[in-house]
Amino acid sequence: xxxxxxxxxxxxxxxxxxxxxxxxxxxxxxxxxxxxxxxxxxxxxxxxxxxxxxxxxxxxxxxxxxxxxxxxxxxxxxxxxxxxxxxxxxxxxxxxxxxxxxxxxxxxxxxxxxxxxxxxxxxxxxxxxxxxxxxxxxxxxxxxxxxxxxxxxxxxxxxxxxxxxxxxxxxxxxxxxxxxxxxxxxxxxxxxxxxxxxxxxxxxxxxxxxxxxxxxxxxxxxxxxxxxxxxxxxxxxxxxxxxxxxxxxxxxxxxxxxxxxxxxxxxxxxxxxxxxxxxxxxxxxxxxxxxxxxxxxxxxxxxxxxxxxxxxxxxxxxxxxxxxxxxxxxxxxxxxxxxxxxxxxxxxxxxxxxxxxxxxxxxxxxxxxxxxxxxxxxxxxxxxxxxxxxxxxxxxxxxxxxxxxxxxxxxxxxxxxxxxxxxxxxxxxxxxxxxxxxxxxxxxxxxxxxxxxxxxxxxxxxxxxxxxxxxxxxxxxxxxxxxxxxxxxxxxxxxxxxxxxxxxxxxxxxxxxxxxxxxxxxxxxxxxxxxxxxxxxxxxxxxxxxxxxxxxxxxxxxxxxxxxxxxxxxxxxxxxxxxxxxxxxxxxxxxxxxxxxxxxxxxxxxxxxxxxxxxxx
Numbered sequence: 001x002x003x004x005x006x007x008x009x010x011x012x013x014x015x016x017x018x019x020x021x022x023x024x025x026x027x028x029x030x031x032x033x034x035x036x037x038x039x040x041x042x043x044x045x046x047x048x049x050x051x052x053x054x055x056x057x058x059x060x061x062x063x064x065x066x067x068x069x070x071x072x073x074x075x076x077x078x079x080x081x082x083x084x085x086x087x088x089x090x091x092x093x094x095x096x097x098x099x100x101x102x103x104x105x106x107x108x109x110x111x112x113x114x115x116x117x118x119x120x121x122x123x124x125x126x127x128x129x130x131x132x133x134x135x136x137x138x139x140x141x142x143x144x145x146x147x148x149x150x151x152x153x154x155x156x157x158x159x160x161x162x163x164x165x166x167x168x169x170x171x172x173x174x175x176x177x178x179x180x181x182x183x184x185x186x187x188x189x190x191x192x193x194x195x196x197x198x199x200x201x202x203x204x205x206x207x208x209x210x211x212x213x214x215x216x217x218x219x220x221x222x223x224x225x226x227x228x229x230x231x232x233x234x235x236x237x238x239x240x241x242x243x244x245x246x247x248x249x250x251x252x253x254x255x256x257x258x259x260x261x262x263x264x265x266x267x268x269x270x271x272x273x274x275x276x277x278x279x280x281x282x283x284x285x286x287x288x289x290x291x292x293x294x295x296x297x298x299x300x301x302x303x304x305x306x307x308x309x310x311x312x313x314x315x316x317x318x319x320x321x322x323x324x325x326x327x328x329x330x331x332x333x334x335x336x337x338x339x340x341x342x343x344x345x346x347x348x349x350x351x352x353x354x355x356x357x358x359x360x361x362x363x364x365x366x367x368x369x370x371x372x373x374x375x376x377x378x379x380x381x382x383x384x385x386x387x388x389x390x391x392x393x394x395x396x397x398x399x400x401x402x403x404x405x406x407x408x409x410x411x412x413x414x415x416x417x418x419x420x421x422x423x424x425x426x427x428x429x430x431x432x433x434x435x436x437x438x439x440x441x442x443x444x445x446x447x448x449x450x451x452x453x454x455x456x457x458x459x460x461x462x463x464x465x466x467x468x469x470x471x472x473x474x475x476x477x478x479x480x481x482x483x484x485x486x487x488x489x490x491x492x493x494x495x496x497x498x499x500x501x502x503x504x505x506x507x508x509x510x511x512x513x514x515x516x517x518x519x520x521x522x523x524x525x526x527x528x529x530x531x532x533x534x535x536x537x538x539x540x541x542x543x544x545x546x547x548x549x550x551x552x553x554x555x556x557x558x559x560x561x562x563x564x565x566x567x568x569x570x571x572x573x574x575x576x577x578x579x580x581x582x583x584x585x586x587x588x589x590x591x592x593x594x595x596x597x598x599x600x601x602x603x604x605x606x607x608x609x610x611x612x613x614x615x616x617x
Contacts, residue, residue, distance in 0.1 A: 204230045349444055354442075546572035
């Protein structure tokens with residue numbers, strides 16, 4: 001007999017030994033059951049029933065949270081985001097509810113909390129094995145489901161801010177400490193924590209509800225949704241309405257629906273802004289409308305029922321038609337305007353040619369170089385010196401038809417005859433625009449700009465693109481010039497907070513090389529820079545944001561992006577890459593808001609029902 005045992009009596013043919021071996025093998029493989037065993041007589045030891053005592057692998061107590069921070073891949077917080085490593089193991093019961101973009105909380109032992117966001121999700125093998133095999137694939141194809149116990153589910157996290165209490169007030173600061181290993185993480189479900197973590201204000205202009213992956217973020221509060229608002233007071237800087245807003249979205253994305261809902265908040269009864277003289281004044285809104293949709297804001301939305309109205313009231317969201325809505329209809333040639341789709345008051349007007357005295361570019365119908373634009377400016381000044389401020393466009397064209405004037409200017413070297421002819425060709429063709437049979441807009445300023453009122457300028461009925469541009473640019477330049485002037489002609493414009501809305505803004509603020517285009521861009525850029533001081537806000541709406549000149553685009557503080565399918569358009573709006581990738585897949589009403597002075601970049605869902613009438617029967 002050796003230390004290994006005595007194998008001398010072993011026989012491979014022994015039935016007793018082989019039977020015992022088969023029984024043991026069957027027991028170890030789970031092939032036998034208690035029911036199949038023969039019970040031993042009373043008082044006799046049953047050697048076939050010996051088993052290990054089973055121990056539960058589930059910890060005692062009740063689970064809190066959705067998982068815990070792990071250190072298998074590192075646990076690191078760094079100034080450089082690329083060097084940060086923060087991962088959490090998510091337990092089986094919580095895996096199906098976790099989404100990329102969800103907000104999580106990881107507490108520190110001293111009461112502070114790390115507010116973070118899920119940036120990645122992955123399954124990893126629990127044990128090393130090669131499952132890229134035929135047998136694994138066919139086994140999976142024949143099974144009813146996946147055994148989650150075979151895999152680890154790991155979430156990659158991006159730290160957003162550290163939340164802490166200061167004299168009972170919840171505040172945030174940049175992430176400056178690393179959480180402990182095995183810290184239990186849970187989903188953020190408290191409105192105050194989420195708003196503080198994302199730097200979202202409690203009050204202001206309502207835009208929508210916070211969402212992740214197209215689903216609204218839910219909390220334990222009532223209402224369970226989290227409202228997103230733009231700062232609208234001077235306590236924390238200038239109201240963002242005067243820092244300018246851009247809404248970008250493709251056809252069918254809901255951008256007009258969203259724009260109406262935002263404009264409705266600007267026109268809320270209790271919304272006022274302080275002026276330099278100490279008065280609190282409601283803003284006036286002037287909206288240029290190429291598709292004839294915004295005058296409908298005069299009317300209530302019949303689809304907005306009582307239950308939805310009560311919900312809006314609980315969330316302090318202004319709704320209902322704006323009774324002080326007027327459609328200012330430009331008189332252009334024989335074009336007629338039909339308004340059976342709204343009940344707003346209509347006022348017809350014309351553009352007086354005298355507005356071109358300080359804005360020569362209004363009458364240049366084509367691209368002019370610097371030399372030609374200088375000639376046009378000289379000719380307009382000479383015309384008004386001769387005819388006075390009441391000179392008309394018809395008189396100006398007759399003035400240019402004078403061959404003696406052409407010869408005089410050429411011989412004096414003031415304007416070369418070729419330059420004269422080029423200018424003359426480009427200023428012709430505006431007979432249907434200037435000095436039509438209607439009141440000049442300059443006589444309607446007091447009615448055009450009304451505190452708390454909405455003035456809509458529809459241009460859908462105008463078929464001439466040059467005429468449309470002339471009308472829109474004439475009115476917008478009048479408003480901007482008066483706002484920025486130290487000696488305004490119309491005090492009503494200067495002394496009223498003003499939101500200047502422009503749909504299809506890419507048609508008017510496009511990057512171009514012509515001198516008149518540069519004049520327009522320069523004017524709007526200056527308006528954007530001085531807007532916060534003069535209570536002037538630009539509200540631009542477009543489906544082609546890449547066509548808006550960079551000089552104007554750089555002054556936009558709040559960018560609202562709905563679905564865009566064009567890659568160049570998506571790149572041009574300059575939103576963070578993690579949100580940029582979602583834009584082509586967003587459904588109608590979903591949006592990304594990038595407003596650095598208001599909050600972290602977030603995803604929202606707008607209201608499903610328009611707050612005023614929208615759409616034609």
